[in-house]
Amino acid sequence: MASRTRLFILLSCLSAIVLVQAEDPYLFFTWNVSYGTISPLGVPQQVILINNEFPGPNINSTTNNNIIVNVFNNLDEPFLLSWNGVQHRKNSWQDGMLGTNCPIPPGKNFTYRFQVKDQIGSYFYFPSTGIHKAVGGFGGLRVNSRLLIPVPFADPEDDYTVLIGDWYTRSHSALKKQLDSGRSIGKPNAILMNGKTGKTGGKDDKPLFTMKPGKTYRYRICNVGMKTSLNFRIQGHTMKLVEMDGSHTVQNLYQSLDVHLGQCFSVLVTADQTPRDYYMVASTRFTKYMLTATGIIRYVDANGGKVGPPSSAIPPAPVGWAWSLNQFRSYRWNLTASAARPNPQGSYHYGAINITRTIKLVSTSGIVNGKLRYAINGASHENSETPLKHAEYFGVPGKVFKYNTIVDDPSPTTSNNKITVGPNVLNATFRDFVEIILENHEKGIQSWHLDGYSFFPVAIEPGRWSPEKRKNYNLLDGVSRHTIEVYPNSWAAILLTFDNAGMWNLRSNQWERYYLGQQLYISVLSPNHSLRDEYNIPDNLDLCGIVKDLPKPAPYSI
Template identity: 40%
Template structure:
């Protein structure tokens, strides 16, 4: 649990799901480990928390099998976690400890009944396994009793020892052979393989190289670096336990943070182009949870996007696995919680105050700028600060991400130049910079050479459009430390550009252009590397502003404040073509509504028709827009009103491809996007408050071809909620309480989540990675 493993791709004839169930400490995890590792050295293991799984390829009866084996927690408190994992199981192993009679009795009273209640494959094969026969002198359950119970429930039966590996292989062999004997199960296992083969046929042979492990993790959420390599694609399995930590308090003594596996900043995903990533998220919060993958395109699979319009939330106490492919992408990306205002890290604060401030749509400036989750260097209240060690004469790659909630910042290093090389998966023409503006949701890679005298130097991130002073908590300060330095950083912080000089920022943004000579994955179709000759099929003109709706201030797009429905749009699209949940193109995508309203804004985009999106900003702050599922071409931006003549200023030769673009106050930005990725995709403000209060819409890209090679079907572990939420099963009187159904109050959550909001309004994070 909590570790990542890489499993190489392998061909196979059938794919089966197997579930291990039984009381805690009967040896389920040891049995699984003994089978997976072929090890004779199995020691006492700590109890499984929730659900773990492993994959094993092996051959039986001349058939190559892929077994995905789920190891469930036996503790009663995790009953609500494991119930969903009965779905689709081909085989179930019921394990008891021959030295503990109560574990045998519970198979009858609890586990066998739970199988009947929750198993969706009614012809699934069951095997009763008595473990720990190596402790014969302590036996409390006879072999004859086990055989009788197995016969009563029409199960296979054997006894084994996970410790000595006696009969361990036979257990899985017997189970697999019996599954193969059942035509319905065999057909389902074959179907899973056919789906996998269809996916592999779709994938290209492009590869990427694994980025070296970065020495500095990001704050609050996490960064996924992807760089091009020649390595073979693989599967990466991750377990994430999300919880609130009351000991880590980076901002103040009364504000804990949300952690992943106890980490703040969160863990790093190190992946290779075309890797398959499996993230099993255990929600230890008191509230529903979703993660979205900022910049990962989720090719043909918006089911994995992790926003309110595509996924039902993971209920408190449940876990759910994201399975997605990093298709033809390189670079630095991020992930974060996408609902309930959890993005910036969580914490407790004055509930009434935050409710009032959110409802008025007034700007909520952060109170701190943290670098890698740490307070500014030399701040009087700092417990620790971020220090990056370098060796004189060497060159380092720094990855800089703004994973904050509100403000853009200017990044600079005292007495050191930076060479910009990459942004959000695109290599750029290398330009030398003294400072770099990084807007909310954006990521960059720069080269820095340690070519100064051995000393310590300031690393500074100061907010844009702000009068923050050198000693302000709104200025993030870290240290670049030469490994033979004895001289601390001193003096004034290095000055940056005037934070109110918008033209400086625009000119710098326009100078960031795509490197057309460097080999890399590219988002545009059929190998064309500029957009000078494309034909635009349609134009979106989207204006962000603030309006009063029903007495409350709301952020709007074209005078429509997005209202999150109870049922995810993608779910409604799949089951009923959206009926009863949204109306496609009910609001204009190129002009503002006459009256400010709240509504479910879903706009259609022509599949494989080039689309121009003009983003206008009527707000008094820098806004940043992001489109899930795509990398778009930033062809232009400027101050003032956009007009048709503005197209004459577009850069159509080498516009950079990225997924987030800034829009300056009173200004505009224009992007070209090629909608070749079918699905339901979120187009939103990256400013958390604006997004939370309605500045978003969804873009539906529809391909009428039902071929799963064109768009993937729903995943087997699909969560249902809203109008498609299944009724909770009624358990037998002696069965453990039925797990609570997933929450379907998405619309209310969009309005009423305040408990963990306070820290999100007072922190602005950004990330530095280095290698």
């Protein structure tokens, strides 16, 4: 009997050791958010810093890492961070949008806790409150592959993050005041690349990155801007596209890439040119004005000699949106890569799944009470004091919002209809396979993002969508991603399975449109109320609005 007891204790200890060793690693970060003064355009202006850095620090993680970020808000107003493209499986509590989280009050802190899962690729984080995004608070977030999951290219010599975006010299409070008064914020003042605008002919500029002759480097390029699509190129070099928005791609070569708002691309660049300095260039697209930022890449001379300055001949940007549409059509998912793929309902074979619901979303705009508003299908979203997810979880949604304030198929005259203002929530059935049509009736390009999911963009075409257009869909190797552009007077179709329970934001990436109502939330409820489908409300989550003092509902169980 004693020997059996000892054996039982030994096996229990070994099991405990295995469980401890099997737990995925944790990465801990403490971030202090504060105001600071920098001069990216030569004029001092107030920006938002994270740990005194602009842009903020990179998060360098590996698949399945648990990310713990303790954010201290040292601003004089509420603040919130969101994680662009990170899916937060079963965990919209960590999404960092005003429909799911209370903003962090001034002088307080909040700790985000989420797992990056198998979503190898390039992402970024940003402030989702007000117009904070216009003045900083953003940074890169990369998810590297575990050793067990090989990537479809050799390890690069180094890995660089390039954050590009348009920039305003006005403060975020001035921009917010302008939008609140009913006016557009107008065109930006400049383009920044990793916080700098650069200058051609600036032979004394410090390099942003260095390369050794003959070596290959990975560049992760993200458009973190407010309003403008950008074209990115590297003087004298071709770029091999290997990943976008967390998915490996067929490895085509490009001279330049259109990077639309909210998108991230990874390219491989080989230092195969004459050793000297070279410009990276980011310039505006689809605008009547031209703004350009440059950053220097410096070849490191193996002999320690001084390299030459960059050529002043900046490679030109492409012209017209048809060029960009053709580039979109060249993107293909790498179906042979050994990497994680969406698997619920076998959705990596998305072309073989029957569509259960079609939702057509048409962007509109108009004047409401003398002020400019943007809308989707005639509904302009307005945030409530109580986050929508909180109201739903505590069983009081009717006191905060109504479901399905828009119809799935708006009438052709939607753009002329009256715009309603209020919380905008679309109800979705768990695990439905859905077709979403984003229709752009305007002269400018649009960019859309969906939190909590990757989707399959199967078509972008000029004109208006009709069911007959499905015969042109790419039902084999559309790149799984979370952001999609829609060209002027065109439409885009995306397919996805609503298999991630939670409350998820679908929004315009053009931030004045987002701020003035061009967004909605999609409520995906699991009928089982099970931890297998959705996590319980975190113990540290701040509550606000009408649920602040309500008792918490009974937690979900397996």
